[in-house]
Amino acid sequence: MIAYLEHFVHGNDTESKPNDDVAGLEGAFHFGAPAAAAKDFGGMKSAAPLAVIRPASGADVARAVRAAARTANLTVAARGNGHSINGQAMAENGLVLDMRAMEEEEDHLSLSHRDGSLYVDVSGGALWEDVLKRCVSQFRVAPRSWTDYLGLTVGGTLSNAGVSGQAFRYGPQTSNVTELEVVTGKGEILVCSEGQNSELFFAALGGLGQFGIITRARVAVQQAPDMVRWIRVVYSEFEEFTSDAEWLVTLQERDGFDYVEGFVFVNSDDPCNGWPTVPVGPNQRFDPARLPARAGPVLYCLELALHYRNEDHPSAVNMEVDRLLGRLGFVEGLKFSVDVTYMEFLLRVKRVEEDAKANGIWDAPHPWLNLFVSKSNIAEFDRQVFKKILKHGVGGPILVYPLLRTKWDSRHSVVVPDSNIFYIIALLRFIPPPPKGPPTEVLVEQNHEIIQLCHNRGFDFKLYLPHYQSQENWMRHYGDKWTRFVDRKATFDPFAILAPGQKIFSRIP
Ligand code: FAD
Structure with a gap:
């Protein structure tokens, strides 16, 4: 192993000293590129590492980083579960640390x-x-x-x-x-x-x-609560959807729901994008006859949950749910609910994963887009993006729900819009791979069109799980926090060894 690293090091930089830091590893070291380390959930990027290390401890992680630091060009990527979209957990010709080995x-x-x-x-x-x-x-x-x-x-x-x-x-x-x-x-x-x-x-x-x-x-x-009342209610008007969602997220604990999300779906019987995606319980059916005649090409759904304990009386749970739902302006008759255990609720997407794996869509490319958009721009976003560009859906969930900026710590590195309420928007495309589905590049281009539209209209927005090709775009992303980001890099990773797949900084020899 060391000889191989030496060879690599000398092949690229005769000044670097071979190191034996990694020699004391408690975990395992694999040369070459086990296929998983060169891929991610996005399925659009591939970069083979020099080696994969399965660290057994923090000390192993430190050994690997120190070993890389003694070379002129080795980088180190921690790989969690590789669920990034754009190669963020990859290290081309570098070391990938399979962090799950520590778990x-x-x-x-x-x-x-x-x-x-x-x-x-x-x-x-x-x-x-x-x-x-x-x-x-x-x-x-x-x-x-x-x-x-x-x-x-x-x-x-x-x-x-x-x-x-x-x-x-x-x-x-x-x-x-x-x-x-x-x-x-x-x-x-x-x-x-x-x-x-x-x-x-x-x-x-x-x-x-x-x-x-x-x-x-x-x-x-x-x-942990024992049970969850899981509810979905449908809106035809975006303004009513957002006004109810914003009211719900400002309620105090014990006075409101424990979970508030929302999504956009297509006003048709399309099985991936439309009415059938709304019901939560068995034997529930979406009745489109309930929709008002003015309903447009897309509809909106608030997804809510209330926690309770086994000993809570069912009538108390019903009363609390009715009190809250009674204040909302959803379409009458388009309410769906089911009682599930807390674990079932939190693991609800596991079922989606199992289904998607069974039909091959889990392993297909995922050109996803995640954004944070200010409350002040969300109605325009609806008009231009949901109702026009995405009016036929994205072949999977389109999430949209409000978040409160007061709950985000501005000392952290993540950046969000300036307004007190901003929305997360997630285009979670689950499309069959080409030729059955559209070419991935077309969907990536659609994402760019949406980002460009946000720029052109001067929206207060940020990418979530950002990905850019140039440092200029990273500077724009961080805005007045860029200097802080660069200073932190110089302090904690002065040679830019870590997370090269984010493509923010280049390795300094
Ligand atoms: P990886 O993809 O392995 O790594 C991501 C980045 O973090 C890389 O740069 C990597 O180097 C770095 N990294 C990994 N581990 C460490 C570590 N221990 N220390 C420092 N850096 C590290 N996000 C949400 O917020 N909410 C959601 O509901 C949500 N749902 C998702 C559902 C699916 C199906 C998928 C694919 C993604 C979802 N995401 C969601 C996005 C997800 O949070 C990010 O992609 C996250 O980075 C994935 O975690 P991971 O462990 O796979 O990280």
Whole structure:
């Protein structure tokens, strides 16, 4: 192994010293490119690494980073579950760290109390679905803030934000961690929090893996409910949909729903984009006769959930749901609900994954687009994008729901629009691969058209899970936070070793 690294190093830079830092690895080292490390969920990029390391500990991660630092050109990418879209977890001719190997070393969680709150310490390579299962089975607690799909790693979502229907109340997942263990681009292992190495803590959260590799996170948890009333209500008018959604996200805890999301669907019987995608329970049917005559090419659905415990009386749950729904202006008769366990609710996208895997669409290219758009521009976005460009759907969910900026910490690296309420928009395309489906480039082009439209109309918006080809675009993305981003890079990863797949900085020899 070392000889191979030496060869690689000398082949490219005679000044670099061969190193034997990685010699003490507790985990495993694989030369070449195991296929998975060169691919991601997007299925549009491929970059083969020099080697894949399966770290057994933070010390292994540090060894790998230090080994790369002693060369002139090796880079290191932490790979969570590879669910990026644009090669962000890849390292061409570099080292890929398979972070999930660290999770496999840990089975038991440690629960801690501080200032009346509960926390669990989890590996950066843990899948959120495993965190959920362990938290509930060992302590009957659960993290407060989630993503819709839980086959993602803790480090992978904390490097972005981690958003779902709980974020209006608790903020993104990045707002729900109090301490991290991070391996910086200098190969140091540092514990950081608001009070200790705070700049690294804020940098790493939403930092696109640029400042350090998260090997452990302390995540806020709460008592897990037993059951969830899962509800969908339909709107024909965007203004009514947004006004109800915005009212719901401003309600206090115990006074509102525990989860608020929304989506756009096509006003037709299209099985992927239309009416059949709305019902949640068995034997429920969408009755289009209920729709008003003025309904346009697309419709809107609020997706809501209320948590409850087994001992809660059914009539109390019904009363609470009726009280809240009674204030909403959805189309009468287009309400769907089902009672499911809390685990079933949180793992609901697992079923989508299983179906998509069975019909080959999971492994097809996924030209997805995620945006944050200010409340002030969302009606125009609806008119120009949902009602025109996307009026036939995207072959999968089009999410749109409001978030509150007060729940986002501006000291973190992620950037969001300026307004107090902004919307997350996610075009989650699940299209059969060409020739059955349209060429992927056409869909990528449609994404660019939407981004360009946002620029041309001067929208206050940001890409979520951003991806750009040029540093100029990264500068525009970060705006007045760019200098801070660059300074943090110089401090924590001065040779730009980490997360090369984000294509923000070039490796400095
Ligand atoms: P990877 O793709 O493996 O890595 C992403 C980036 O983070 C890379 O740059 C990588 O180098 C870096 N990285 C990975 N691990 C670490 C670490 N430990 N320390 C530092 N850097 C690291 N996002 C949401 O917010 N909400 C959702 O509901 C949601 N649903 C999704 C559903 C699906 C089916 C998919 C494919 C994606 C979804 N996402 C969602 C996006 C997802 O959060 C990001 O793509 C996330 O990065 C994926 O996590 P991962 O573990 O696969 O990370």
